[in-house]
Amino acid sequence: MSLFTNSAKDSPPSLGPSPAVSPSPSPSPRPNALLTTKTLKNTILKSHGRPPWYGEDGQPISQAFVVGIAGGSSSGKTHVARQIVRSLGSIPTVIIMSQDSFYKPHTPEEIKLAFASRFDFDHPDSIDMDLFASCLADLKNLRQTNIPVYSFESHQRLEETKYLYGATIIITEGIMALHDPKLRELYDLKIFVQCDSDFMLARRITRDIKERGRSVEGILEQYLRYVKPSYDNFVGPSSRYADIIVPGKDNSVAIELISTHIRRQLEKRSRHFRRKMTVSLQRSLSRGPPRPLTNEELGLTVLDQSPQLKGIYTVLRDVTTTRQDFIFFVDRLATVLVEKAMEMLPYRDKTIETPVGVKTIGKTIDTESVCGVTILRSGGPLERGLQRVINDVPIGSLLVQSDSKTGEPILLHVMLPVCIRDRRRAENAWVFLLDAQIGTGASAFMAIRILLDHGVPPSHIIFITFLIARSGGIAHLRRTFPEVTIVTGAVDDGLHEAWVEEKEEERGPDWEDEGGRKVWVVEPGMGQIDKGIHKHLLTSWVFWDLVMIITSSLVLRAHATIETA
Ligand SMILES: Nc1ncnc2c1ncn2[C@@H]1O[C@H](COP(=O)(O)OP(=O)(O)O)[C@@H](O)[C@H]1O
Numbered sequence: 276m277s278l279f280t281n282s283a284k285d286s287p288p289s290l291g292p293s294p295a296v297s298p299s300p301s302p303s304p305r306p307n308a309l310l311t312t313k314t315l316k317n318t319i320l321k322s323h324g325r326p327p328w329y330g331e332d333g334q335p336i337s338q339a340f341v342v343g344i345a346g347g348s349s350s351g352k353t354h355v356a357r358q359i360v361r362s363l364g365s366i367p368t369v370i371i372m373s374q375d376s377f378y379k380p381h382t383p384e385e386i387k388l389a390f391a392s393r394f395d396f397d398h399p400d401s402i403d404m405d406l407f408a409s410c411l412a413d414l415k416n417l418r419q420t421n422i423p424v425y426s427f428e429s430h431q432r433l434e435e436t437k438y439l440y441g442a443t444i445i446i447t448e449g450i451m452a453l454h455d456p457k458l459r460e461l462y463d464l465k466i467f468v469q470c471d472s473d474f475m476l477a478r479r480i481t482r483d484i485k486e487r488g489r490s491v492e493g494i495l496e497q498y499l500r501y502v503k504p505s506y507d508n509f510v511g512p513s514s515r516y517a518d519i520i521v522p523g524k525d526n527s528v529a530i531e532l533i534s535t536h537i538r539r540q541l542e543k544r545s546r547h548f549r550r551k552m553t554v555s556l557q558r559s560l561s562r563g564p565p566r567p568l569t570n571e572e573l574g575l576t577v578l579d580q581s582p583q584l585k586g587i588y589t590v591l592r593d594v595t596t597t598r599q600d601f602i603f604f605v606d607r608l609a610t611v612l613v614e615k616a617m618e619m620l621p622y623r624d625k626t627i628e629t630p631v632g633v634k635t636i637g638k639t640i641d642t643e644s645v646c647g648v649t650i651l652r653s654g655g656p657l658e659r660g661l662q663r664v665i666n667d668v669p670i671g672s673l674l675v676q677s678d679s680k681t682g683e684p685i686l687l688h689v690m691l692p693v694c695i696r697d698r699r700r701a702e703n704a705w706v707f708l709l710d711a712q713i714g715t716g717a718s719a720f721m722a723i724r725i726l727l728d729h730g731v732p733p734s735h736i737i738f739i740t741f742l743i744a745r746s747g748g749i750a751h752l753r754r755t756f757p758e759v760t761i762v763t764g765a766v767d768d769g770l771h772e773a774w775v776e777e778k779e780e781e782r783g784p785d786w787e788d789e790g791g792r793k794v795w796v797v798e799p800g801m802g803q804i805d806k807g808i809h810k811h812l813l814t815s816w817v818f819w820d821l822v823m824i825i826t827s828s829l830v831l832r833a834h835a836t837i838e839t840a
């Protein structure tokens with residue numbers, strides 16, 4: 276999804292003090308227009324949300340579906356990839372990844388030769404197959420990856436990389452896409468685009484002049500010297516590995532067949548998940564555990580239940596509390612919870628000198644980076660608490676919503692701080708995961724899984740929440756991720772499913788004609804409840820979350836437009 280890509284050089288999300296300046300999902304400015312064109316070609320993404328990719332045990336249950344498309348230069352590989360995405364219609368996230376991104380870095384001498392059309396870019400050795408295969412394997416295994424960015428204008432790999440995460444389908448295309456056995460092993464479907472050589476040359480001349488700043492003479496020289504021989508020796512022969520040969524023009528029937536095949540494969544996988552997880556989670560919730568587990572058994576870190584803390588919760592639970600008071604007390608509670616969570620970070624000794632010249636040993640946080648990740652839609656107040664306690668803390672966000680029909684949590688938006696977009700850095704980072712409450716645990720489950728996919732160790736994840744439902748998904752969450760620390764101020768006993776009556780004008784997109792909106796309600800719960808809706812949450816925090824959702828969908832639409840242009 277466009278929401279799952281960002282250059283690793285992106286500036287960290289905004290750190291301002293209010294949700295009005297929450298991390299923006301809009302892509303960072305790019306260096307130049309030509310690069311933008313190329314970048315879009317290399318990684319076109321589209322999403323309608325991503326269902327869970329893990330089972331009850333928190334482990335991935337299926338891999339992403341990978342399609343490899345090979346064919347001569349300008350045979351129509353990119354075109355076929357885009358047409359498949361278009362034909363798939365409303366499907367989860369797709370990444371189109373081009374082999375062009377993996378040209379090896381060139382020496383200054385090689386670049387000189389390239390500008391004189393005397394460098395062989397068509398030999399398999401010109402491509403970093405190992406890096407290509409390892410990035411593809413990461414994506415296939417549902418981990419994030421950072422791919423190189425290549426410039427055809429300067430014949431060089433650029434300093435920046437592109438962050439990719441979250442695809443259910445990966446379509447990779449390139450002249451050598453079927454040449455290397457390491458790559459072939461990763462594909463679930465292998466396609467070869469067969470095109471008449473006159474067509475390919477004519478298309479290449481047009482494209483290289485328009486998009487790659489080349490001259491006709493240079494193009495022809497390069498074509499005769501390298502491109503044609505390489506096609507005869509490497510590209511054409513690799514067609515024998517293809518499952519399907521697609522013509523380079525008038526290929527709509529073949530594309531329809533391919534997308535039907537992919538859709539069927541995805542359907543099989545999603546049924547697999549529903550059987551394995553959603554049903555059993557719902558069943559165990561409706562039955563409830565044999566006896567309520569204690570906080571100790573649940574392994575929770577619960578704030579000391581002092582009269583003062585109980586006083587704060589009393590205000591937050593009271594239906595007569597004013598909006599102003601609610602926001603004030605919720606902010607206060609957020610700070611107390613974050614302060615408690617700060618105790619879980621590693622600290623080391625630090626010797627300092629005081630203003631009176633005395634040396635003394637104190638403590639400082641002992642980690643490379645600390646960041647926050649808010650689970651939209653209700654982690655907002657905790658975000659403000661974190662910003663109050665750690666100055667300039669980078670904060671990202673995730674948007675997870677339950678599918679009103681299947682009950683599955685759907686991942687709609689990912690915007691992680693820079694320090695956890697790269698695996699090596701993520702392994703040393705500590706993350707505060709923020710959400711207002713844990714009811715069924717579905718959002719928490721998915722959010723933790725996302726952090727693990729990025730390489731954050733489970734013991735470095737500190738989940739902070741105002742409220743937990745004892746009879747909800749918390750026991751399952753603890754069993755699955757025992758190393759994750761969970762800090763809360765209160766644990767309530769009840770959790771039940773309820774139908775919310777809404778006025779006609781309040782009905783959202785997931786309204787169901789038969790009886791309204793299904794929600795899980797924690798009891799006694801907090802937040803003023805008005806006809807089953809957490810009024811304060813809706814009026815104060817959710818406004819900003821809605822801004823995020825709308826912005827996200829605009830970005831999505833922008834990408835869909837690019838893809839179909
Ligand atoms: N089936 C097709 N019908 C019409 N034009 C096509 C078709 N396939 C490719 N083209 C055009 O040919 C050019 C090269 O196609 P592209 O998909 O970029 O090639 P490749 O990725 O194989 O280098 C583009 O301008 C594209 O629009």
Ligand SMILES: Nc1ccn([C@@H]2O[C@H](COP(=O)(O)O)[C@@H](O)[C@H]2O)c(=O)n1
Nearest residue numbers: 347348349375396397427430449450502
């Ligand atoms: N600096 C470069 C790198 C590669 N090429 C040519 O690109 C062709 C592959 O890309 P397609 O999109 O056409 O598949 C390949 O034939 C290289 O000759 C280049 O011209 N300059």
